[in-house]
Amino acid sequence: MQKRLLAKMPVAELDPQHKGLFEQTAPYVRFIAHGRTVEHEGEKILLLHFFPCRQTGEDDAKAAFRTFIGKTDYITQELTCQGVKWKTGALENIIPWEWQSAKGFVSAVILADGESVEACRRVVGNALPPLEALRDHQRKIITARLEAKHQVIKDRIDAVMNQFPDLPDDFEEWLTLEAFGHHRFLLYRNDPKKKEQAILCNTCLREFEHTKPRHNQAHTCPHCGRRAVFKSVRKAQRTLRNWIQTAVLLPWPGGFCVRYFNVCRDDCKLLETRKVSYSSSEEYREVYVEDKCEMYNYGKFLSSSTNRWCDNTQQICFTKAVVYCRNLPQVTAGTPFCYSGLKEYAGRENGAETRLSSYLYRYPKMPYLEYLSKLRLYRIVYELIENQDNKKVLNERGKNAAELLLVPKQHIRLLQEINPSLSDLEILQKVLAAKVQLTASMFWRVRTVYQYDADGILLATKYASMQRIENYLEKRRGDDKEYSHTVRLWADYVGFCEKLGYDLQNDFVLFPRHLKKAHDVAMRRSEALDKAGRVKRLGEMSKGMTAIFEQMKVQYGFTQGVFVMRVPASLTDIVAEGHKLRHCVGQYAEKVADGKTTILFLRQADKPKEPYFTVEIRGGKVVQCRGNKNCAAPPEVKTFLAAWEEKCLRRAAA
């Protein structure tokens, strides 16, 4: 409708003879609607003026607003304001339309006269009472408008969907041989009368005989040489039906597209049919052109109840999928992902899942994913694409693998053998820089047993064999309830001795009989040694950290019950905390400045300035909590700490 023309139409006044209607119909009626047919752009439309029921004495001859209603459109003009103002809502949403009374619904609007009724009927027909018909008419127009709007969206989406290429011819073969690599079975129907059982490999679909196979036992298929698991069909029914998510990259003008399928493989009847049965549903699609990604998902379209392809409103599809890698070089050729290392990472193992969207999303920001994938350092790649901060463990500007990983070139091979996570790498960097002789198996053993103290223990192998260190620590296991505490105490002690220039080759120094005492003495001496210079240096370093401490306050600050978690205001606060509680946290101040660890103060809520317990966090976990003279935390402190971890650490990680 042309609002400019509508606004020019004369405004009607209430005929004095209609005023009586208000009294006759009180108390429900709020508006008298005066209707006439008018011409607008060659169409006969309905013009309704609405006169509100006013208090006596007021001027009730003036209309409050008027509505123009045609076959396919309507609009309402306000008349009580200055200038011209339009409302696009339906009448039932603009004014009270009806009331619920004891007799059912009563209209809040009445038509002024027979001519008004006629004018309504001309547009909305005779089927219903005119006001009801009017409301339905507006509802139909709203629905039609929405449908037209949706149709535009649907047409745009369908035009894209129709362009998606078909799956590669060997897709099903790939499913059988590669994608279901975590579901390889050697199927048999246990025949108790026979010693030799007929076995069917679900991957190569060939048969062999085996003496007394055991359900769930691993075995190698003699035909295809793949590792698989014996499954007695009778016992295994439920585990023979498996779902995986798969992703296939396919060519697209100017880039490539991805189709995600949820595939179910059912081996329950495989022994009879000898044919693998698949069923699948397609759930996501993506189109990558240059640096843009458009996402679609199959589901409910906007407010409708029908399933179809829709715009994916989530920013990124986090689905993990087994990626079809056979065509990757061809499909990504000429795109920014040509050298992304995706083929190496996604194809690292049959059946391995990859967060494909995350990989493609992060690769442009982390081009070194290519190096890492090609070096088969898959744990680090995994952590990086799962959005873990690399905490400066990597030198992102490094021009080759050694520079990137901050490890001497000759050790890259060892790293490949270890396949470290980022926190493993951090330990390795320190240990390899100290020229410790290391093997992959030794690393994993120490890392598993000593966890966050692995670096200290490995570094100490410069002075004594691993065996002797372990013997020594093992003997002191009883000194403290927690073995990890003893280990930490000794590792710290060795660090102090190094700083003090003690001869650690001497067993009396390296393995003190009274570890706790020796630790405390060495700590005090070490502190005294660098006290003067250090306090000044830490003061300087703290200046640059104000913003970091402020941010930590928001992230870690927490009060519950009688305890409160506080953030140090400076690095010298950390040193003071150590002096007061007589433990060695003061030695951690530089590590805090380097961002290698985080120190927090757990205090009693009524004495927030008095040191109570000190907490260290590394890798998103509490690694120690120590009180006066290194004492362990009592249960109530541990309870508080658990609540705090849940609230502040998990939240920070998310």
Ligand SMILES: [Zn+2]
């Ligand atoms: Zn086989």
